Amino acid sequence: MKIGYKNTRKIIGYIWLRLSNMPMNRTKRWYFIKKAGVKFLPPSNPQERHIYFIGTNVTWDSAHPELIEVGNNAHITNGCVILTHYFTLDHRGWVNWHHGKVSIGEHVFLGTNTIITKPVTIGHHSVVGAGSVVTKDIPPCEIWGGVPAKFIKKFEITE
Numbered sequence: 001m002k003i004g005y006k007n008t009r010k011i012i013g014y015i016w017l018r019l020s021n022m023p024m025n026r027t028k029r030w031y032f033i034k035k036a037g038v039k040f041l042p043p044s045n046p047q048e049r050h051i052y053f054i055g056t057n058v059t060w061d062s063a064h065p066e067l068i069e070v071g072n073n074a075h076i077t078n079g080c081v082i083l084t085h086y087f088t089l090d091h092r093g094w095v096n097w098h099h100g101k102v103s104i105g106e107h108v109f110l111g112t113n114t115i116i117t118k119p120v121t122i123g124h125h126s127v128v129g130a131g132s133v134v135t136k137d138i139p140p141c142e143i144w145g146g147v148p149a150k151f152i153k154k155f156e157i158t159e
Contacts, residue, residue, distance in 0.1 A: 013062065013065055016035040017033065017060050017062055020036070020054070021056060029054040030070075033065075036065050037066040038060060038066070039066070039069045040052055041069055041071050041072060041106075043073070044106060051073045052070060052074055053073075053074070053076065054076050055079070055080070055112075056078050056079075057078055057079050058080045061083045061084045061102075063084070064085060067100065067101045067102060067119075068082055068101075071107070072107075074106065074109075075108070076104070076110045077130075078113075080112070080113065080116075084102050085099040086117055086118050100118070102116055102120060103120075103121040105123050105124035108122050108123075108124070110122075111128055111129045111132065111145075114129075114131070114132050114134065117134065117135055118134075118135050118136075120135070120136060123139045125141045125157055126139070126140060127142075127143045128145065129152070131145075131147070132147065133148050134148070135148045135149065136148075
């Protein structure tokens with residue numbers, strides 16, 4: 001096996017993801033995850049500051065962390081799993097591996113033990129209930145929950 005820059009970068013990214021689960025302030029945990037390759041987007045409003053809340057034992061896809069984007073003021077609570085890849089079986093019974101981009105919008109709340117299993121977009125200000133399995137795109141300002149996650153309620157943002 002030939003070891004090159006790409007393989008070395010994946011190993012270093014994996015180490016950063018493991019370090020991110022050490023005991024620390026949850027508002028600083030995003031720095032370690034960013035070093036692994038996950039993109040943390042700047043706030044859309046220049047007057048806002050960067051705020052990311054990442055709980056403990058959050059599992060990030062170590063195969064393609066660069067395909068994950070997290071918006072400002074996102075709350076990803078304890079035990080969440082965020083995957084950018086999934087498998088399918090074709091008509092011959094062979095396993096096909098697919099991957100794509102996972103985008104988490106601004107002011108999103110992911111409840112405890114939420115699992116994102118396919119490339120999806122979670123819109124701004126959305127809420128995903130605890131223990132949900134997200135397999136579809138979630139529009140902005142909606143509450144989803146269940147296995148698989150289903151629409152529960154739409155709400156309005158009032159300032």
